[in-house]
Amino acid sequence: MKVSFNELQGLCRKAFTGIGFEDGDAADAADMVAWMQCHGFNAIDQLNRGLDFLLEEDPEALPKVIYQDGDLAVLDGHGQSVLRSISLATELGFAKARARGLSVVKIRRCHNRQLIMGYLSRLAGRGINITAFWRNAQEPLTEQVVGFRAGHPTPEVRIYSVRDVPEENEPNDGITLVMANHVELLPSLGVDHDLNLLARHSESDLMACRERSLQEGIDVDDAIWTRLKTLAHRILVESSEASRGGAGAGVNDND
């Protein structure tokens, strides 16, 4: 089915509230999903795959700062989705970059990582340069680099496979964020690198995709839509004869 951007954002927000997200987190998560979907990254499918995890997550297990100094921070994401409260980890990086010119934030143990782009877009819009980097563990080993220029809410994205897999076995479940006040941090791969470029999304491609989504609507699988509606229903209060009076309507609409 086709849905509008506002409709997708609105239903996601209600669904996240229904799952038990705090008000601000529900709004941020909905923005992230809708932003990704209208830029052509299949966020709804990712969300659908992660919904069961989201429903089981401990809402109190929020990102925790393990280490920080003036321009570096390391946080533990407790293995949760970036949709829940990860925005504050990125805000920490933003605050440090504002104070020190450049910051590095590493968020360990989190999933649905690609969705973080939706929030980084907001930070970039507030005037900070950003690079986000993460590796996916599947074969072949892939890396994703996302770069936003300050003031540009649409990024450049590169995904490539790494041929030389290191022997160390650090888990690939983290994100590294680099933010800078004045230095552009766009992904730019040299031709002589031994990398296999799997996907390249330019800023203009992504903006065109967004424009198309607004013009033609956004395709969403019916079953996922129904599932989101079911979750959104949790925030509604069952109606009764007495509660109908709570709308305060007149008794006679014939005039």
Added chain:
Amino acid sequence: MNNRDWALAPLAPLALRPADDVMQLERLGSLHACRLSFVRTLMRQMGRQRWQVSRERFDLDENGYGTAIYRLQTPYGRYHGVMFAQALDETRRSDRVIADAWDVTFGLVEGDVDDSLLEQMAANVPLQEAGRQHPRLLVLSRANKSLRNFAHFVEALANGQQPDPKWLTRVGYLYRTTAVYGNGKFGIADFARLHENPDFRRPFSPQMAGVYLLRHFSIEQVEHLARSQAPETACELATELRRYLGIGNSTGLGMAPFLIHHPQLIAQWVHQRETALALARRQAPTSEDRKRLIALFRRALQHLAETETEDAEQSERNAETVASLPDVLAWLESAPLEEDLWAQLVAWSERTLSLEAQELINTLLIELYPELADPLEEQMGVTENLDLTPDMSLIHLRQLIETHYNWALEHDYTSREGSYWFWYRSAEKEEPRLGVRHEEPGAEKEVLIAMGPRVAHSHAAICEFLEETPRAKVVDFLLAKPRHKEIIRRVQTLVRDTYGDIHANLWHQDMKPMHLLRTKLAFFGASRFDPKSDRWVRITLFQGAPLVEELNAEPEDLSHFDDWSFPLQPQLKNGTVDPAGLSPHAGSAEISAN
């Protein structure tokens, strides 16, 4: 103020009224439509840019049921209003969102309507929320008939007579809309798509254009019915009555969440209105200006005197405003024509008049200076982003809350009366409702409309955190207490846009939801506020507005074209309908009934 000061005044910063005054709920609930209201700005744009409306299709049967399509041509683009009229059982005629059938359903489409789109719309538009709507629809809406007006108008016109204008004073429309959806609802176009569209990039302008086309359809439909019933004797509706015919709107609590969820937009609307007022207030009036203000005031008061409502409180408010006429006239006529006369008038009205009368004077002062107010209509939109300032020191945030949100810290949210209401959405089509806390079920699913208690709660948590970590930044606090994120970024944003939050405890037992409804409706351009309960109101839009035929005639005198606020009841004499004496159309040639 001496002459030199006055000469330099235009260069001085504008003295806008403080948010502590303007954003009081009762004052917001006393606003009147003004020349920055959306129906006014749309009509001006249509006249200025020579928009044209033409009938493309009018397939109605003898009962008035069928399909009509109107083309709206602008210099920039082409749009179509598509109307579906159907039979409706009286028992199903409900204005509430929980209704599932209506007398008329319609949409405003961007571009042309071919057979396949019309087929898709015919299958979905009548279903409204239950349908899947096409992404080229800019607006989706529905309306119910005023049965009494409809029957009376058809009967009179069929008999070759004009209906009595009093019918339109009592109920100023043949149709009232019960929801006018835009911005992506049910699959229609997102408002974001219109950002570069010069026709409809202003807030709610597509919705208002859709309603304007419905008004024209209602005239053509009632005339069609009269002709169908009595082709030999039927006549057309007189021009003055057409003009006096508006479109109603029936509105409930659904308006309230919008006001709270779009604080930057509301701040922008209020800010433009306050700017227009401040600009007007510092003009040095001429004697012509004074005469014009007196004429406008008389017209507005006659309009209010004619306004009928069964609601005792609104009647009293109207009467109180009308009763102020002698005092205001005496003041205006006797005060020396000094350069700061308008500032004196505003100050005097604040001391002596009711809030509705004060805001009426403010509205009319804005009306006096189109050249100052009208450019502000381009500033009514805003990009909404409640963003955090994570590097702000927490102690500075506390100071900002105590400076700008003191109103929120003053209330007692623990008492029964201070926490009386909770807002929620019903499972019945998500209709917004109010429940009594501790008495009705559902408080755990409360919709967070009331900002006062949330700000107070965050303020208390900030104070406690600062005791341990006095040098903390906002982000440090939020990493420890993330649930305050939403309210903190709202506060950080709105201390720059201070007209964003309503200064009231929306939980309080004495809180009047009607004020919230009127706030938004006044910006739409509503008149004839007719509350049907404490949280349900009927209003009229476009009553007195120029007609499609006047628009198509490409008006040369745009200031006359635009002068239609506070419409007055026309006079029916010997089968002829004339404008009221104080109407801007009085003095023109008498308009024949036939």
